[in-house]
Amino acid sequence: MTASNIKKSDYLSRFTGALKSNPIIVLLVVVSIIVGFSVDKFFSWGNLGNLISNTAIRFLIALGVSGCLITKGTDLSAGRQVGFAACLAGVLVQRGNYAGRLFKSIPEMNMWLVLLIVLVVGAVIGLMNGWIISSFKVPPFITTLGTQTIVYGICLVFTDAQPVGGFQANYTRLITGRIGNPKGFYLPYLLFVAIFFGLLFWFIYNKTCHGKYMYAIGGNEVAAEVSGVNTNKTILRIYVIAGVMYAFAGYLLAAKSGGASASMGMGYELEAIAGCTIGGVSTTGGIGKVPGILVGVLVFELLKIVLQFLGMNPYYNYIVQGLVIVVAVALDVRKYIAKR
């Protein structure tokens, strides 16, 4: 049985094999190298740092939504949850002496306490999603379509559709904070946040019962249930974790932008879902790996920066991004068809 499958595998053929199986990634890397050499400043530490920060936040959101996708669900409320978390964080971390404070009655709060509050609120929204989906069996697409609008509405009411600014200085330093030379090579704090969560999710997905149950539900929910998996609880947990991740991303996003508004985070759910699918998370359920998700998100962010450097009309960006999503997934699916 084993003799036939161990073919002569020299490194070259293995390398070309890896290239062939990830055409879209190869293509993007090649394009960015070409752009890099033809456009000034593309290969700069500043640009790298920027790429890392953008990717880090999107990666957190994608990690959140990945659990939903792996269990054949989805989460359309992700972007609005990010936006709400950003506004909530923004309002709570405003400086005590800032004239435009939204809620004058509350005292200036410690930013870590704010983080805690934001995460708890995120968890509650996730719990709501998960509860509706698991207890009432409302399809995730519909449930989160509903909560998406609800959360947006709450956010508008809460901020009165006004932009929020005047943050405490140490809050914004979270993002601008970095290790290394400010003019030369540096690594933003966000990189370490992303690495931490990447490892954490890798651990959860591969090493814990929760992770295995998640894949099992995606593979066959009925079979998982008769095998003793508490499917409702697992799904509930997935959406709560997702809510917390969006909240965290929102907290960071407000700090990064130095301000927040209700329109923040719009469309992020689609980017996150796209990143996941480009990274090999299967929409038919049961399949998806953390490194893949990272690559998917990274590729998408890289694409955006490349387009920006090429000086293309930003309206065209949407067209190109859309094409990449469809082409990437089509190529990916072909890999499986070819095996027949």
Next chain:
Amino acid sequence: MSEYLLEMKDVSKAFPGVQALNHAQLQLKSGHVHALMGENGAGKSTLMKCMFGIYRMDEGQIFMDGRPVVIKDPIDALSKGISMVHQELQQVPARSIGENIYLGRYPVKKLFGFIPMVDHKKMYADADRVLKKVKLPYDSTKAVGILSTSQMQLVEIAKAVSAGCRVLILDEPTSSLTESEVETLFDIINDLKKDGVAIVYISHKMEEILKISDEVTVMRDGHYIGTWDAKTLTTGDIITKMVGRELTRLYPERENVPGEVVFEVEDFTSINPKSFRHVSFSVRKGEILGISGLVGAQRTELMEGLFGIREHSSGKIKLYGKELKVSCPKDAIDHGVAMLTENRRVSGIMGALSVSDNISISSLKNYLDYGIAINSEKVEKLVAEDVEKMKIKTPSGETPIQTLSGGNQQKVIIGRWLANSPDVLILDEPTRGIDVGAKYEIYCIIAELAKQGKSILMISSEMGEILGMSDRIMVMCDGRCTGILDGKDATQEKIMALATQFE
């Protein structure tokens, strides 16, 4: 003109990690039933999928009426007159029986003479006629989802037959049919034979093979072993050719000694008035209780009720004398009751997941380090043990279960419950689709579990299995328990008498 209607020559096909077919061949004569035999994973289904255009052959040729043909895909196969009933059911449960039968080839009529639309009236009328032929007492406008597994299988057969084919492939068509349904199928096959249809018949049931087939081709590990006239063969011959060695006995010596009563069911009644009602029985420690009955006797429903998949309105379950409340499978499993469900595809396998994940899913808690991290080495060890013990044919533990042959998938699911080590194990058709050699291995495992003191409830539609393996036999008819026989003095006649005791 060739003497063969269809001929496959020198067919090879490799999947990652397995050479599924290695210069296999097959010759079909018009009006003959050709049995294709071999162990689980021998390559029978793969060969048929090559003929039906689902897989592309790496090597080899197909001839029809002596002329070489290329079969690109299933649509191509159908247009050349080849139909296939798949080993795994492939239906759209929410749609009607009629629509499933005519899926992909709906009768079309023209509205106002030019707008094409599906001719529902004709479709349902035709479908009703086909259903009558397979003796299925249902209106073809009903959804397929309401049917039982065996009835779905009949619909699948109806679908193939109604296509008016020249070659009909039946891949384990009887794996979930009862004896009377098998008779119906044989009638249909005999009609088709008269019409000159060539039939490929794949089954692990030896009696059927000798009864229905004209020729027998045996495969082993993707190789062609030979083709013989069925009349010249005995069951023993076929088994020897399949397994490559002689198999002296069909059932193992059982050394289990039933002890005290462990599992009791009192007056158990479904919420559905047509389903099981007022069923009472008990199972002892180390006892194998066979559960027999005709199709529709509600055996599966009863067991699913005990396991918490279906709801019950009244009645009690007692485990070790204490009442057990079961509202979902997890409740049962947490108390040491496990169940191998009937329909592997619907409620057994998690297709995209690996063999290893499929085996370990219900016993993950046993392999935790520090109460949270799963120890991969322990899981690998368990998987290696199961693969070894049940001779599961798989390239590795990481292979997705959906690429395994049907019988091997079944073994993986049995492995799942062995790993969980329950006190009470409910087996619903445990050897469905498993070859003779492996069946014996599974019987040995069941006997061993009983010897270790586990209580086993085994539903089976195979009379031989029930008589050969049970300490006691509970017979059901129409939702009621009509009697419990002692294994030693039970006979086929006594069981049938109880199984047909309608009110």
